[in-house]
Amino acid sequence: MALSAETGVHQTTLSRWLRDARSLAPMSDDARRSAPPPSAGARRPEDWTPEQKLRAVTEAAALSERELGEFLRREGLHEAQLAEWRKAALEALGGPARPGYGSAPSRRVRELERQLRRKDKALAEAAAILVLQKKAQAIWGDGGDDTDPETDR
Structure with missing residues (x-):
């Protein structure tokens, strides 16, 4: 009872701890050194x-x-x-939902295809402008009208 009052642990708990300690097999120093730590069984x-x-x-x-x-x-x-x-x-x-979608080579291919489409559009626009210039020149001539360039009349 004195130990219970001194430590603040109930007497039945102390008795159970003592009984459990007696039931354990004594360990030698060699066994203590080679034994895994108590938390080795608990895995995260x-x-x-x-x-x-x-x-x-x-x-x-x-x-x-x-x-x-x-x-x-x-x-x-x-x-x-x-x-x-x-x-x-x-x-x-x-x-993957889209196989190879995120790989570096496929990204490069997509980028090059995008550049190719952009340049094709620019080329088509330039060709259309040239065609329109030729048509305008055919309709109105090349500026060789009746006015004198010096007098502008």
């Missing part, structure tokens, strides 16, 4: 391999809502994390 979802993520997504897909909750607790995951992995897997399986 960020540390999972892609294969493990895919396994978790496929296992979770076949579970009911109640079983899914148990699965998430057992694996140490959140439903949002699992949904994110599911979305990433579906996007990877779906492939």
Whole structure:
């Protein structure tokens, strides 16, 4: 009771801790050095391999809502994390919507095609202007009218 009052921890908790400590096998110094840290079993979802993520997504897909909750607790995951992995897997399986759309060579080809269309339009406009000039010259002549260039009459 004195330890309970001194530490502020209830007597039943202290008794349970003592009983649990007695049930553990004693460890030698060598075993303590080679033992993994207590948190080694706990893995963060960020540390999972892609294969493990895919396994978790496929296992979770076949579970009911109640079983899914148990699965998430057992694996140490959140439903949002699992949904994110599911979305990433579906996007990877779906492939790109426009194959090769973002690659550098295809961007260069699109840019060159755009320049070619622009220059074709400019060439067509210049050709139309030349045709109109020739027609105007044929209709009105080349300026060789009856007026005298010196007197302008």
